[in-house]
Amino acid sequence: MQKELKIYNTLSGQKEVFVPIHADKVGMYVCGPTVYSDVHLGNCRTFISFDMIYRYLLYLGYKVRYVRNITDAGHLENDADEGEDKISKKARLEELEPMEIVQKYTVGFHAILKQFNTLPPSIEPTATGHIIEQIEIVKDIIAKGLAYESNGSIYFDVEKHNQKHDYGVLSKRKIEDLISGTRDLDGQDEKRSPLDFALWKKASPFHIMRWPSPWSQGFPGWHLECTAMSQKYLGSRFDIHGGGMDLKFPHHECEIAQGEAVNGHSPVNYWMHANMLTLNGKKMSKSTGNNLLPEELFTGNTDLLDQGFHPTVARFFMMQAHYRSELDFSSEALKASEKGFHKLMNGIKALDKLPTANTSSENVELLLIRLHDAMNDDFNTPILIANLFEIISFTNKVNDGNASVTEKDLNDLKTVIHSMVFDVLGLTFLEEVGNDKLAGTMEVILTLRKNARDQKDWGTSDLIRDKLSEVGIQIKDGKEGTSWTIS
RNA sequence: GGUCCUGUGGCCGAGCGGUUAGGCACCAGUCUGCAAAACUGUGUACAGCGGUUCAAAUCCGCUCGGGACCUCCA
Structure with missing residues (x-):
């Protein structure tokens, strides 16, 4: 029988036994990318982490509805009123229609993730495809008295909402600290409080991506799309919501507030946050330029690397660290992983030609239990991999005649190892023969x-x-x- | 400035009260005409200082590093 799965819930700050709302079914929402430029490796790590989580839930037999959005509506570069939106800006720079930008980078995003062998989500909704749903939510929040109009834009009234709910539960912030710690930004005069966030923004005359609404020609606030789409496809309360650590505040905090405002209760049971991939000890980031493109990694065409690495090797490298830990990217670490990867794969290939005996010199059942224990403990892939290496060491000894395994045990080993390595970790053999x-x-x-x-x-x-x-x-x-x- | 996380052997990276995780490198061995590859064996490390405990890398306090968020970012 399967032991229980434990998940670290950001909300409680501890590991909790996972109990889905509907037995045998899981609803999972993961914040996808804003498609205005190439995804970098750091972005990929988050999606690969949640791909592994999705795969393990499937392995456990859950029917999972995995929703991951595409943010294709132009949001502002900063919180100021007069900033240009990111997609429009890129469109101007590349001399393309905004929707051409969206298409170009969406296609690129899919192509890269495919190389990393990630499974496609069950539903991949776009923000622009759900403008009507978002407007309806804004109307609802206004009707409940938790949002106000200001010069054609609608803002969420955080302090009023905080009277009944706890704004800051997820990121462990206190509203007083947030107020006192607010920086002065330009153009915030429309807001009653600097904490308030936009549900709808009136478009400036040169803002291309715009839609009609009861309040103005404009576009939805960034946090709103996730509320609209998760609610539409997973319901007002669902099991797992994931995303990168950097989205915890304010994005996810605002999502909780919106969900509470609309439905009166918190929208998500388990909040999961994947940690950052760092480069030179600093978070990879589009805006600072401290990042590495997947293409550069694959080809080695960058000063940071002296060789290219196969996507599955990069994936293995990421899986050797826990999804909640920071992982620093370096050529040396990649090379070490690459060798380990080959060792593991060679061991798996050797499984097919292993001699069997009447007894096993190892407790195979126990070895297999450890594999599952690792994954059940908040998806601990580094422990899983360590245990896989232990098993490979054992089977290599069998191969050398220094240990023995029964046919049944060997078959069990093969089945579980194949599942863990290919189905859960999502690794693949490197294609070897040219033609x-x-x-x-x-x-x-x-x-x-x-x-x-x-x-x-x-x-x-x-x-x-x-x-x-x-x-x-x-x-x-x-x-x-x-x-x-x-x- | 505020909130939170973190500091592990040469490197990467788990563990988070008592059992020397694992990978890479190094060294030794097996194999080989020689290599390479592969396989086997070897490492008692937990930033510093105090404290709690029979027992601390693991809990508490202080000090010193690093990072994330507080503005768009996975």
Whole structure:
């Protein structure tokens, strides 16, 4: 029987036993990207983390509805009134229609995530596709007296809302501290309080992305789309809401406030936050330029790396750290992971040809329980991987004749390891063989080399090996003949 | 300035009251014509100072580093 899954809930600050609202079903919402520029590796880490979480929930047998939005409505660059919206700005810079920008970067986002072998969400709604729903929510909040109009824009009245609810529950902030700690920003005169946030913004004359509303030609506030779409597809209260740590405040805090304002209760049971990927010890960020593009990682075409890394290796690297820990990106760490990755994959391949015996020298059942324990403990993938290495070490000993395993145990091992590595961690074998013609050519070359070796013509033998190495093909002499890999 | 997180062996990275996580590197060994690859074995580290406890990397206090959020960001 499956042990219970525990999830760290940001709301309570501790791990809690996961109990879904409807048995066997999970509703999960994850904040997606704003599609105005290329996703960088830090963005990817969050989506890969939640992909792993989605995969494990599926593995446990839950029917999961996974909703991840695309933010394609232009939001302002800052909280000031006169800022240009990000998508319009990019459109101007690239001389494209705003919707061309949205399309371009949405397609790019999907292409990158596919390379990282992430599963597509069940629903991927867009903000611009839910303007009507958002307007309805604004009307509702106004009707409840928790929002006010100011010069065609609508703002959420945080202090009034705080009288009945606790604004700051998620990020552990007190409203008094927030008020006193507010920075002075330009153009906030429309708001009654600096804490108030926009539900609807009146568009300035040059703002292209705009929609009609009862209050003005304008566009919805950033926090509103997630409330509208999560409520529409998952209901007014659902199980899991995820996103990057940097969205905790104010974005998720505002989502809670909006949900409470509309429905009278908190919208989410378990809030999950994935931690940042850092570069040089600092958070990767679009605005500061401290980031790395996936493409640069794959090709190695950057000063930060001296070689490229396969997406699945990068994914493995990320899985070796817990999703709630910061992870610092470096070439050295990647290289170490790459070797470990090969060790794991070689071990898995070797599973197919392992000899079996009447007894097992290890308690296989216990080894498998540990795998599940790790994942049930708030998706602890580093522990999972450590345990996988322990198992591989055992099976390698079986391979060397220094340990034994029964056929049943071996089959159990294979089943669970395959599930964990491919289905849950989402890793893949690196494709090795180029094509049939290359394979045929290599066969010829290796035959010639074998002939040379049989005649102890080491000069020819080593020449073939070295020249192949120069073009990126590694030769490995083993007991069962010579194999080769493309590096 | 406020709120919160964090500091682990050469590097990455788990653990968070008592059992030497794991990976990489290093070193040694097996294999090999030599290599490479692969496999095996070896490391008692927890920022500093105090305290609580039979017992602390793990709890508490202070000091010193690093980071996130408080403005758009995953």
